[in-house]
Amino acid sequence: MRKSLQAAALAIGVSVPLLYVADMRRAYKRLEEYGASKFRSEFGMMAYADEGWGEAILISHGIFGGYDQGMASLKGMVGENHRKIALSRFGYPGSKLPAQPTPQNQARVFAELLDELNIEKTFILATSAGGAAALSFALTYPERTKGLVLVSSGVPSNKMPPGQLKPAGPPIPLLSEFPMWLSTKSLRPVFNVFFGSDVDKVFFQTMLPVKPRRKGIEADANITNLDMDLNYEKYPVEDIKAPILVIHAKDDPMALFDNIEKFIGRTHPETVIFESGGHLLSGHQTEVSAAIQQFIQKNA
Incomplete structure (x- = not known):
């Protein structure tokens, strides 16, 4: 019995590192396969993916994201329709982290990217931590915003003093490759609880590799995710001129x-609200896609 346990331990000790190395190679390869382009913004080099044609939709992705997660999210929500543009926000794969990675500066980069691509106006779609930059874009560039779509997005809640705000990000161990990889393999039920959703394979894949995302994750935890409450006055969302669609789950x-309800009261947007589905809106992909398609068609 003891020898059997030792043999099993040895097999695990050998196979786990081999599996890790193989999975990380695939993760970096997947990232490269998006064929991201780069352009020089006033804040440094930025990377983006650009696919399709028709009405332009620019996504402001969430934490642990990048052009890969952004493009995967857009394809999941609008399929092969429309021109899909996924920029890596500050500090995410291929994009520089500037000295001031604020949502307002990120909005300026969105506008610079539109100039680079010769796009006058766009729909902008935000998920999760991408909400602050998308709201900033809609407020700062109303003439370039055809519509704003918020999908499980962060929104302003209440003005809070700095002393009451703490970093809003993942545990530090998950900012390293091996712990994050191991977590996706062995702690999927924990992630499901954390997101309140069934986390699918594609989403897990776009969280790896971690190394080219780490600076962006840290910036989101310490700056982006706090900005709407710390600088509440910079988000007069009732002044947004573009039509708004809010898609969210109550759980x-x-x-x-609660924050979404306040936002709805201030902006009176179109809404698609689900009783359940969690942060990733599990089980509602068809309804989400249909709502976004209808919104784009109506406001194009």
């Missing part, structure tokens, strides 16, 4: 529905 444990 979202990350972007709380």
